[in-house]
Amino acid sequence: xxxxxxxxxxxFLASCGVGSRRACDAMVQDGHVEINGQPCLNPAERVxxxxxxxxxxxxxxxxxTTTIAFNKPKGLVCSKDDELGRHTIFEALPVQLxxxxxxxxxxxESEGLLILTNDGHLAQSMLHPSKDxxxxxxVTANQQVSDEHLDQFLRGIFVEEGKIKLRAKEIERLSPRRxxxxxxxxxxxxxxxxxxxxxYGVQRLxxxxxxxxxxxxxxxxxxxxxxxAEIEALTVNPDSRKRVKAKRxxxxxxxxxxxxxxxxxxxxxxPAAKKPKRPS
Numbered sequence: 001x002x003x004x005x006x007x008x009x010x011x012f013l014a015s016c017g018v019g020s021r022r023a024c025d026a027m028v029q030d031g032h033v034e035i036n037g038q039p040c041l042n043p044a045e046r047v048x049x050x051x052x053x054x055x056x057x058x059x060x061x062x063x064x065t066t067t068i069a070f071n072k073p074k075g076l077v078c079s080k081d082d083e084l085g086r087h088t089i090f091e092a093l094p095v096q097l098x099x100x101x102x103x104x105x106x107x108x109e110s111e112g113l114l115i116l117t118n119d120g121h122l123a124q125s126m127l128h129p130s131k132d133x134x135x136x137x138x139v140t141a142n143q144q145v146s147d148e149h150l151d152q153f154l155r156g157i158f159v160e161e162g163k164i165k166l167r168a169k170e171i172e173r174l175s176p177r178r179x180x181x182x183x184x185x186x187x188x189x190x191x192x193x194x195x196x197x198x199x200y201g202v203q204r205l206x207x208x209x210x211x212x213x214x215x216x217x218x219x220x221x222x223x224x225x226x227x228x229a230e231i232e233a234l235t236v237n238p239d240s241r242k243r244v245k246a247k248r249x250x251x252x253x254x255x256x257x258x259x260x261x262x263x264x265x266x267x268x269x270x271p272a273a274k275k276p277k278r279p280s
Contacts, residue, residue, distance in 0.1 A: 006046035009033070012053065014121060016060040021121075032056050066100060067117035067231050069213055070223040078105035078114070089114065092221050103127060104135075104210075107189050112137070112207035113215040115226075115234070125235050126211070132184040134169065134237045136209035139191055142201035144176040149198045153181070157194050166194050177203075212238050 007015075013024040013033070025043040027033060033040050034054050035047060047053055053060055072078075076089045080098070086108065090098055093116075100116040103123045117123055126133050156167035168191075170182035181191055192202050208215045212233040218224060226234070 006048040006051075008043070009035070009040065009045040009047055009053075010043040011121075012047050012062065013055070013060065015062040015065075016053075016055075017063050017120075018055055018060060020124075027055065063118065065117065065119040065122075066097070067115065067119055067122065067226045067234075068097065068100065068223045069215070069218060069226055070114045070116055071215060071218045071220050072106050072111055072114045073221045074109055074111045077108045078102045093223060097223075104186055106207060107192070109202075110205040110207065111220065112205075113210055113213070113218075114207070115210055115213070116223075119231075122231065122234065127186070129185075131235050132237070133211045133235050134209070135183050135186075135207060137181045137183070137191060138174070138204075138206045138208055139179045139181055139195075139202060140204040141177045141179070141195060142203050145173070145179060145195075145200060149200075150179075152198065153194060157197050159193055159197055166190055168194070210234070212236050 009028060010021045010024040013019070013027070014021050018024055018027065028043045028045075029041055031039060031041060032055055035045065036052050070089065070093065072089055073092060075087065076092060077086050079086075079088050080090055082088050089102065093100075097116070100118050101123065103115045103117060103126050106112065106114055115126070125131060150171055150173065153168045153171045156165045158165050164187070166185070166187055168181050169184050170180075172180040174180055183190060187193070191205060195202055206215075213226065213230055
């Protein structure tokens with residue numbers, strides 16, 4: 001077999017659910033794996049779909065993976081079995097998808113895009129800090145957010161008695177109370193914590209994008225499978241210029257009126273956002 005053909009053995013074993021790639025490396029080097037009846041001690045050995053791979057005498061095959069985009073409704077928690085008896089996202093999904101795991105989470109009062117998968121490698125890749133996967137949100141505060149506090153969002157806000165500094169990658173005003181916020185970190189309830197630290201409350205929070213996957217017009221409580229191209233690009237952040245032009249489904253403006261004058265310098269830093277659509 002050509003070295004460029006097939007899949008690396010450690011990746012193949014991980015896709016079979018044997019363990020992480022590192023654990024699979026050790027398993028191979030310790031002599032637990034054979035290919036087509038022959039022992040293999042090289043984790044970088046490549047295997048194809050026609051190869052017969054065994055671990056401790058038992059054949060292993062890649063698990064069928066499923067990855068979906070789900071528009072999480074408000075009021076559900078990201079858990080399979082909530083210890084407080086609250087309703088979970090899996091009550092809104094078909095039972096045949098109960099084997100999936102959510103990648104990251106949205107708190108109970110938040111809504112919008114959630115990725116669920118049984119592809120452990122994909123989940124690990126999306127959550128790894130080095131990937132800086134962007135998450136984009138539309139947020140409605142309980143009162144007008146000052147320009148000074150918008151700047152503070154980008155500079156950073158200390159929480160937990162100054163032990164942790166949180167900041168947004170991008171922030172844009174959509175109206176006096178409505179904001180578009182982009183994060184690359186995953187601190188628990190980060191946007192709510194940052195706003196509350198400055199004296200604001202959150203009336204509505206909707207995630208509209210993860211990496212290159214947009215919520216678009218997916219109805220609340222509905223899901224759709226991601227195609228291979230979307231999965232491949234899931235950890236890639238789209239070019240900012242394309243993002244401005246991308247079709248996005250935004251939450252209801254809730255009667256907020258657009259400002260009649262420029263409210264901050266943020267509108268000068270990037271093209272003005274198109275008026276978001278109302279959800280169906």
